[in-house]
Amino acid sequence: MTLALDETRPRRPVLSRLAAIPATVGFGFLWLGFMAVCALFADLIRPYDITQMDLMARLAPPGSPGHWLGTDELGRDVLSRLIQSIRVSLVIAFGATILSALFGTTLGFLAAQFRGWVEHLVVMLADFQAALPFLIMSLAVLAFFGSSMWLLVCLMGFYGWERYARIARGLAISAGAQGYAAAVVQLGATPSRVYLRHILPNVASTLIVSMTLTFPEIILMESGLSFLGLGVQPPESSLGNMVGFGREYLTTAPWVMLAPAVVIMLTTLSISLVGDWLRDRLDPTIR
Amino acid sequence: MIRFLSIRLLRAVVTVLAVMTFAFVVLRMSGDPAQVLLGPDVPQNVIDDFRAAWGLDRPLAQQYLSYLGQIVSGDFGISMRDRSPAFELVMERLPATLQLTVPALLLQLCIGIPAGIYAALHRDSLIDRGVILLAVAGFTIPSFVLGLVLVLIFAVTFSMLPSGGFGSVWHGILPTITISIGGIGILARFSRSAMIEVMGQPYIRTASAKGVSWRHVISRHALPNAAVPIVTIVGFMVGSLVAGAVVTETIFSWPGIGRLLIVSVSNRDLAVVQCILLMIAAVMVVSNLIVDLLYGWLDPRLRTQPAH
Amino acid sequence: MTPILEARDLVRIYETREGLFGKVTPVRAVDGVSLAVSPGETLGIVGESGSGKSTLGRMLLGVDPAQGGEVRFGGAPMPERRTPAWRALRARMQMVFQDPLSALDRRLTIADQIREPLDIHRVGTPEERASRVASLMRNVGLRPDQAGRYPHELSGGQRQRVVIARALATDPALLVCDEPVSALDVSIQAQVVNLLRDLQETTGLAMVFISHDLKVVRNLCDRVAVMYLGRIVEEGPAEALFARPQHPYTQALVSSVPVPGRPLDSRIILQGEPPNPAARPSGCAFHSRCPVAEPMCRGAVPGLRVTAPGRASACHLVAGAAPASAA
Numbered sequence: 039m040t041l042a043l044d045e046t047r048p049r050r051p052v053l054s055r056l057a058a059i060p061a062t063v064g065f066g067f068l069w070l071g072f073m074a075v076c077a078l079f080a081d082l083i084r085p086y087d088i089t090q091m092d093l094m095a096r097l098a099p100p101g102s103p104g105h106w107l108g109t110d111e112l113g114r115d116v117l118s119r120l121i122q123s124i125r126v127s128l129v130i131a132f133g134a135t136i137l138s139a140l141f142g143t144t145l146g147f148l149a150a151q152f153r154g155w156v157e158h159l160v161v162m163l164a165d166f167q168a169a170l171p172f173l174i175m176s177l178a179v180l181a182f183f184g185s186s187m188w189l190l191v192c193l194m195g196f197y198g199w200e201r202y203a204r205i206a207r208g209l210a211i212s213a214g215a216q217g218y219a220a221a222v223v224q225l226g227a228t229p230s231r232v233y234l235r236h237i238l239p240n241v242a243s244t245l246i247v248s249m250t251l252t253f254p255e256i257i258l259m260e261s262g263l264s265f266l267g268l269g270v271q272p273p274e275s276s277l278g279n280m281v282g283f284g285r286e287y288l289t290t291a292p293w294v295m296l297a298p299a300v301v302i303m304l305t306t307l308s309i310s311l312v313g314d315w316l317r318d319r320l321d322p323t324i325r
Numbered sequence: 326m327i328r329f330l331s332i333r334l335l336r337a338v339v340t341v342l343a344v345m346t347f348a349f350v351v352l353r354m355s356g357d358p359a360q361v362l363l364g365p366d367v368p369q370n371v372i373d374d375f376r377a378a379w380g381l382d383r384p385l386a387q388q389y390l391s392y393l394g395q396i397v398s399g400d401f402g403i404s405m406r407d408r409s410p411a412f413e414l415v416m417e418r419l420p421a422t423l424q425l426t427v428p429a430l431l432l433q434l435c436i437g438i439p440a441g442i443y444a445a446l447h448r449d450s451l452i453d454r455g456v457i458l459l460a461v462a463g464f465t466i467p468s469f470v471l472g473l474v475l476v477l478i479f480a481v482t483f484s485m486l487p488s489g490g491f492g493s494v495w496h497g498i499l500p501t502i503t504i505s506i507g508g509i510g511i512l513a514r515f516s517r518s519a520m521i522e523v524m525g526q527p528y529i530r531t532a533s534a535k536g537v538s539w540r541h542v543i544s545r546h547a548l549p550n551a552a553v554p555i556v557t558i559v560g561f562m563v564g565s566l567v568a569g570a571v572v573t574e575t576i577f578s579w580p581g582i583g584r585l586l587i588v589s590v591s592n593r594d595l596a597v598v599q600c601i602l603l604m605i606a607a608v609m610v611v612s613n614l615i616v617d618l619l620y621g622w623l624d625p626r627l628r629t630q631p632a633h
Numbered sequence: 634m635t636p637i638l639e640a641r642d643l644v645r646i647y648e649t650r651e652g653l654f655g656k657v658t659p660v661r662a663v664d665g666v667s668l669a670v671s672p673g674e675t676l677g678i679v680g681e682s683g684s685g686k687s688t689l690g691r692m693l694l695g696v697d698p699a700q701g702g703e704v705r706f707g708g709a710p711m712p713e714r715r716t717p718a719w720r721a722l723r724a725r726m727q728m729v730f731q732d733p734l735s736a737l738d739r740r741l742t743i744a745d746q747i748r749e750p751l752d753i754h755r756v757g758t759p760e761e762r763a764s765r766v767a768s769l770m771r772n773v774g775l776r777p778d779q780a781g782r783y784p785h786e787l788s789g790g791q792r793q794r795v796v797i798a799r800a801l802a803t804d805p806a807l808l809v810c811d812e813p814v815s816a817l818d819v820s821i822q823a824q825v826v827n828l829l830r831d832l833q834e835t836t837g838l839a840m841v842f843i844s845h846d847l848k849v850v851r852n853l854c855d856r857v858a859v860m861y862l863g864r865i866v867e868e869g870p871a872e873a874l875f876a877r878p879q880h881p882y883t884q885a886l887v888s889s890v891p892v893p894g895r896p897l898d899s900r901i902i903l904q905g906e907p908p909n910p911a912a913r914p915s916g917c918a919f920h921s922r923c924p925v926a927e928p929m930c931r932g933a934v935p936g937l938r939v940t941a942p943g944r945a946s947a948c949h950l951v952a953g954a955a956p957a958s959a960a
Contacts, residue, residue, distance in 0.1 A: 062458075165340040166347070168560075168613055169606045173568035174586070178351050178602060181590035221736040224696055225750045225799070226723030229715075239740050258467050262572055265469045266587060278469075285473055285576075289481050299470040306465040314461075 063315040066308035073124055073305055080125040086115040088122045089273055097291040110294045111287055119275050120297050126276045127302075130191055131256045135249050137195025138256075142202025143245060147233050149203065150210035160207075164200040172197055173262060180268040190269060194260060198252040202245060209241045250313025254306035261302055277302050333617055337610045344606035345396060348599045349389055396603070402596030406589075411596035415582060415604060422581035424497060425573065426566045429505035433562060437512025438555065444513070445520035446543070456513055463510025468569050472503040472576040489578040500577045504569040508562050512555075519554040523547050553623045560609075560616035567605055636669035637707055637806055637839045638693060638726075643667070644701030645688050645863075658911045662688045664863035665702070672806065675833060675840040677854030677871065679847060679886065681907050685863040690811045690843045694726055695719060707806070724754045727800035731812040733792035737784040743795045744770075744780035750802040769798040772835075773828060790821035794828065801832065808833075809841045814849060826853055847890050851875050856943075859883045862910055862918040865937055869944035879946040881923050917949065925950060 059067075076083065085104075086092075092105075092113035100108040100116075107116040149157040176193050183189060210233070213219035218240075222232050261278025263269035265285075270276035272283075277298040284295030376382045380391065395402065401412040444456035479499060480488035487496050523529065524547055532542045571583035578584070582601060589597040645663040662685045670676045680686045691697040693704060695711040704711040706726060712718035727750075730736040737746055744766050751762045767777060773794040784792055793813060800808060810829065814822040826849055833840055844850050850857055850871070857874050859867040859882065867880040878884040885901040904922050908914055914921045920930035930949055937947040 162336075162339060162343065165336055166343045168564070169340045169344055169609045170347075170602065171564040171568035171605065171609070173571060174602065174605055175347075177571070177586065177590055178348070178598060181598075182351055182593070217735045218738040220696075221728075221730060221796075222738070222749070224694070224723065224728050225753055226720040227749075227753050228720065231753065236738050240738065254465065258465075261467055262469060265467075266572065266575060268590075278467075281467075281469060281473070288473060288477060292477055295473060299467075299474070302470065303462075303466055306467075307461060310461050310465055 060315070062311050066311040066315075069304055069308040070312065073128065073301075073308075076121050077125040077128040080121050084118040084121045086118040088114065088119045088275055090114065090118075097287065097294075099291070100293050100297075107297050108291065108293045110284070110291070116294060116297050119280060120277075120301065123275045123277045123280050123298060124301060126270060126274060127257060127260060127278070130187070130194060130260050130270070130276070131253055133191045134194030134197060134256045134260075135253045137192065138197055138199045138252055139202050139245060139249055141195060142199030143206045143238075145199065146203035146206025146208075147210055147237070150207045150214065151229055151233070157207075160203060164203065167196075167200055172259060176259070176263055177266070177268060180263065185268055185271050187270070187274070190260065190263075194256050197256050197259060201248055201252065205244055205248060206241060209244065210237050213237050213240065247313070247317050250309055250316060254309040254313075257302065257306055257309075329621070333614060337614055340610055341603075341606055345393065345603060346389075348602045349392055353385065353388065353595075401600040401603070404589075404594055404597050406592055406594045406597075411594075411600040414597055415585065415600050418580060418582045418585045421491060421579060422570055422574070422583065425500055425504060425579060425581060426570055428497070428501050429508070429569075430562065430566060432501065432505040433508040433512055434559075437509040438516045440509075441513040441516025441518075442520050442548075442551070445517045445524065448521060453517075456517065460510040460513040460517075463513075464507045465510075466506065468503055468507060468572050469576060471506055472499070472573060475499045475503060476576070489576070491578075491580050496577075500573050500579055503576070504566065504573045507569065508565055511565075512558070512562065515558050516551070516555050519551045520547065522554075523551045526550070549623070553620065556616060556619050556623060560613045563612045564609055567608070635671075635708065637672045638670040638841075639705040640669070640693060640702065641667050641705075642702035643689065643692055643699050643704070645685070645692055645697060646700050660911045661863050661913070662910065663692060666860075666863070666865055667702075668858055668865070668868070670807070670839045670841060672839050673833070673837045674856065675842055675854045677850035677857040678841065678843045678860060679845060679850050679857060680860035681845060683862075683907055683910060684860040685910075686843045686860050687811050689860070690728075690809045690841060693841060694728055694809055695722070696728075721754070724750065724756075724803035725805050726807040726809070727803070727805040729793070729796055729800050729808065729810040729813045732816050733789065733796045734784060736796050737792060739784050742781050742783060743775070743787070746784075747795060747798045747802060750799060754803055756803060765802065766798075769802055772801075772832065773798040774824075788821075789817050790825060793817060793821075793825050797825075797828065797832070801836070801838075804836070805838060807839045807841070809843070811843045812845070813842075815844065815846065822849065829853065847875070847886060859886065862907065862913060864918070864947065866919065866948070867944075867946040868937070869941075869946075873941075873944060879940060879944070879951045880919075880948045881925055881950070882919050883946075885924075917947075 092109060092115070094113065095102060095105065095109050096113040097111055098105050098109040098113070100106065102108060105115050105117065107120065109115055110119070145160050145163070149160045179193055180189070210219070213236075214223070214232075219232055219237055222236050227236075257277075260269055260276065261281065264276045264278030265282040267279075267282060270279050272279070280298035281295050281302075284291075284298070287294050373382070380388060383391075399412075401410065401415075403409065404411050404414055407414075440456050441460075444453040447453050476488045476499065479486045486499055487493075488499075490496055529542060529546055532546050533539065537545075567583075570581060571586060573579065574581045574583035575587055582604075585597065586601045588594075589601070643663050643666045644661065647660045647662050648657050664685075666685075666689055668676065678686045678689065688697060692699050695704060695706075695714060698714055706722065712722060737743075741749075747766045747769055748762055751757065751765060756762065757765065766780070770777065770780065775791060775794055775798065779787065779791070784795070787795070797813075813829070814825050817825060829840070829842075830853055832838075842850060842854055854871045857869065857871045858865045859874075859880065861882050867874065867878070867883045869879075874883065875887055878887045881901075885903050888901045889903075901924060908918065908921055914931075916929075916931040916933055917923070917926070917935050920926040923930065927950065933949070935947045935949045937945050939945050940951055
């Protein structure tokens, strides 16, 4: 199905494709680029150290001299903390998205290759995932094992794997049933060659598109956990935990909470817009 | 049908068992509850007594078996914190959570699905674009941000509604909105795409081409077929409501199960956490089961399609 | 001459389920087929769709497992599927598929794909592989400048040439072609058939050619086996079989091919579709559509018996073979 669709679509020159980008998607790309720059060059852009306190200017409102976005209850610069938080949140979400794609795709391929009880095991894992909302499961794990950056990334890496597993399994089975994969098996290729050299490159675009679905969800999940005090721990800072701590000063200094909240919303919104657009272009078969 | 039902039930039971095992492993392996509850400066003999009293000194396998036995007989253990049965503690909080989640689910279904279908039927109109934008905005706003912004606007700035607590109908308004917005967005977007897909099918075109009235085409042909994919996502909505309840109840100091979970987790109150995890899992398994059965009932192909 | 490929009593059963909760019905897609192919020989397998000929082709290669019987290649039994020995044997036996587009990876250039068997079986140095690819492309009639093309940039006939070149890369002793020209334009079909014949003459490989197109089979094959519902009903040298078909089914098939100068009304028109393989008729499976069926055809299953030197057929009524007329 997918193969046939791609086959008939003529290739258009890059320029005319770019011209067709709607304004909202263009905004999404711009914002994401801006976020990427913030994350990559956080150390250079940040005006202050994130723990540097300015006790003379506590809870300064946005626009104060030296503190564009104001300061928090300890007089720490909100802009500097925001830039650092963008880096932390994006790194976690990025790492987790990749882990989840790897994990899910591997399980999907294993299920397609071995069928039988391996497939049942994967279905059982997916059933388990569907039976416990991810936030609740993470809550239990983080609360009892304590929170560290690594544990957080690994835990988030289990988010959404079943989507990749389902896609990878389905595409691998259909490729193996009659298509090019069966032909390569017939040539004498080992399973690892069939999967890595032939099936993976062919399903990669579909998998990448589904990563645009997982990525914003992981950002929301991480910020939710951090908001509840179980994600990223101080002195490190993430978008969610800035909102969580800023909540205390909702009435007196709402900017402490609003600045990271706006960043979270714009980022997830941008990825969703860009992702939808990519999906329509590359692969209309997944939702 | 019997075969399908029994396989599906078996899967449900296995899933619940897996969740029970997960809860047990995570909770018992992660640390010594005696140390946490009693604090660091307690003499060793007190700790030993505590461990013996709660059965924490036995081998893990034995603890696991007796734990399974207790659950099966309906005994979810006793809260280590206030010494009352965990099940009762959870049940006390259940009404508050239901007061939040049931209206929220109704809101989601009554707003999300019609909005999505309306948008699909008026594709590319101004209203369609508005619905899409609102829907995307709806599920990209984290519920904790939305809740706090609502508090900032309606409680802090205009003092129209209480910022938290429990009691009158007014207390419930902001939390219910907070918890339902994301799901409304997801449902609206999903219903729209399901409807658009159905409307593009040859049988719809055939029906309209042969002169069936538009209203009839929509109600007899399009809606029943669009219902199939929409039903599948409602099971997912229940899960997001449960997770949403944890965050929302924390923001609004709402005395429901979500807050109990957060408090019990930070107190390492094993029995209560286990009880909540199992209840959530049971609710999810049952709702997924219902969705599967509904799905089979709505889609006649599933009843006759040859299995491979 | 000792055969390169021998199959004995091959059986392949699929299970189908009627409805989601229905009972499981076994379908005997291939039911007790025996055949042999000598080096340099081309065996044609003909039959309607659903006769099991494609399944048989995959079983001959060991790609589909046999539930009964065995395949021997070069005198040795077929190794277990998906073992290293099985994979190594792929270099000696290859396949050409019906739909070349789906048999090719659309993300690799055709030179890479023709090279793939050499990479898999580690044949020669990289330079030798490159020159082998160039000579293969020349042999199948592809231009050197097409090496960097992708499958969707070629025509159907060119794609099939790529598949054939890939199949021949490791110099196999056996080539199984499963409807290799039925997806191609008629004008291209002859080119590909001629290419296969030329290649066979120059390399001396044995070929199993599966097709429903009698003209192509007659044109290309030395011997022909006719299949009906998973069994061989007639087998013999191509010329003799097409000139004097013995089995009523073969007669119907042969008469369905229009011949210039012969009036069309002499054709034997088969009644109806082939029966559902899951509900195989009793006795001779063909009796329900057979123009000359007699009561005993409903009862006893006719075996494949030698009727003349090099020829065999499975029909109660074929002269000299049916017990009734012999008595």
